[in-house]
Amino acid sequence: MRKRRIIRSLEKLCLENVAMHMKRLWVKVYSRYAKLARNRDHDAITGPFSMLAGSLLQELLEIMRERKFLTPSILHILLLPQLKSLNLNYCSSYVGNTLAHTITVRCKNLSSLALRYCYRIHADALIELVKALPCLTKLNLSSTQCNTQVLSTIRTFCLKIEGLDIDKCRKLSSESLLHLVYDPVAGSYGCQSLQRLRAEGLTPTTDFQSSLLLLVFVLLALPKLKYFFHDLVPQAICLIYDQEFHGARMPAGFPSLEEVARYRTSTHPNEESGRFTLPLRKINFIPLSLLPKIGAVCPHLLEISMILRDIWNLDQHVLPWHGLTHLSLGTDQRMDLKELLPVTANIGTQLKFLKLNGFIFKDEFTLHTLLSHCPNLLTCVLFLPSPESNGHQSQPQNEARARNLCLPPLQFPELVNFCLESHEFVTPLPSLYKLVLGNILESVFKYSPCLEILHLFCLPCSLDEAFQKALKPPSTALQCLQELELARAQISIRTIDLLIFSENQLRLLSLEKCFHISRVDYNELLRRVRKENLEVIIMRE
Structure with a gap:
């Protein structure tokens, strides 16, 4: 308790x-x-x-x-x-x-x-x-x-x-x-x-x-x-x-x-x-075409952010920054996440902060592979379109693969902050995508012993199974969790009960537009929290 x-x-x-x-x-x-x-x-x-x-x-x-x-x-x-x-x-x-x-x-x-x-x-x-x-x-x-x-x-x-x-x-x-x-x-x-x-x-x-x-x-x-x-x-x-x-x-x-x-x-x-060299540690919104010159003048960069319209030789451009720890990449061209794999394969282990915005992923396993390259993250922020927005439909062979799939768990021993948001709220999710996403979430819950902040927004699949698997006794998952924000989440009151009354440090729980939780269940939850004198703020709107 x-x-x-x-x-x-x-x-x-x-x-x-x-x-x-x-x-x-x-x-x-x-x-x-x-x-x-x-x-x-x-x-x-x-x-x-x-x-x-x-x-x-x-x-x-x-x-x-x-x-x-x-x-x-x-x-x-x-x-x-x-x-x-x-x-x-x-x-x-x-x-x-x-x-x-x-x-x-x-x-x-x-x-x-x-x-x-x-x-x-x-x-x-x-x-x-x-x-x-x-x-x-x-x-x-x-x-x-x-x-x-x-x-x-x-x-x-x-x-x-x-x-x-x-x-x-x-x-x-x-x-x-x-x-x-x-x-x-x-x-x-x-x-x-x-x-x-x-x-x-x-x-x-x-x-x-x-x-x-x-x-x-x-x-x-x-x-x-x-x-x-x-x-x-x-x-x-x-x-x-x-x-x-x-x-x-x-x-x-x-x-x-x-x-x-x-x-x-x-x-x-x-x-x-x-040649002049500057001690700058962070530069925002770098055009890809300027990377070689910026790399020559600013060899000590730790943090960069870019809006990409192509990824030509991006992995080679960032390699000289041996100290690079913060990488923020966005695209308005619906680029495939798979194109970033050479980058994360080369520098993923040194990254402490990763933010990706707007990338689609046509291959079901791309996101899992990319995150496996980055085991030392402190913060991970992913704003990704739903796979359904690619026009990708569930195929019979994918259903069969999903039934037999066994992915290795991802481990993030230092992860403190994890945010995953889907841009388009689309249901249902194809089976193989659902299984891969469930595996990623279960890994984050189970194998991130330092996790304090968790934001999950508009995910087009149920969160019940991933949470319940992670918290199944004698689990030690999510014991450092302090802040949990859920928006449009497909989650049941049973899972929320499990989160509230498990061993953790939860101080803030947001259930914005979680329509699977009725007003009656929400009020009963508040009553029980007051009765148990738990120090947690629960919000719905």
């Missing part, structure tokens, strides 16, 4: 109690402090939490944020000097210039600050905020009023910055990025410790080629940049490979690309034959 509800630690219970009574009790206590010190600076009043350790204060703030309890008054109480990390993402309704000023005055020791969607903070207030936080290593200003002057301030005052998110800042363009990495007044390069930069969704420039050249400047000027998220990164890398810098015009006050290239060479004297 599963464990009952976990008894929270005294520390956690105290923090949750404080959160529940913050508005009714602690705001009043704070107001009393304010009245007693009416002649003092309002921002100097710390209230009853000034002695709380920074880690506990951060946890209390996170509880308040998750439960949507935060208000300007509450934030004013909890914004204290001992905070090292502050997450105000999605708090745009009450985070404005006044609270930004309070952070500026009180929270000078912050190393991480997240203000995503806090659009009410004006650019001038962001500038003052950044000036007051020299210890920042991570800063999220996505979807804010961040402008070019804010980036210049970050370059000048945040000398330790390692991660910056400026996605969807409409007051920024690609040209603004130059002010992040170079000071035209001092004639010096900045943000030399920056390792992660998100700059997608900025205001586009009218000149595509100029945008590419600006990104080349950024890539060459930041020696430690490992993650750069921008739509044009693959094309900019190819310009670096070609070294077509002559005559490239930069805005007034900035060095030419040839000068930046010489700066790069001076900081990387060991680069072979004048």
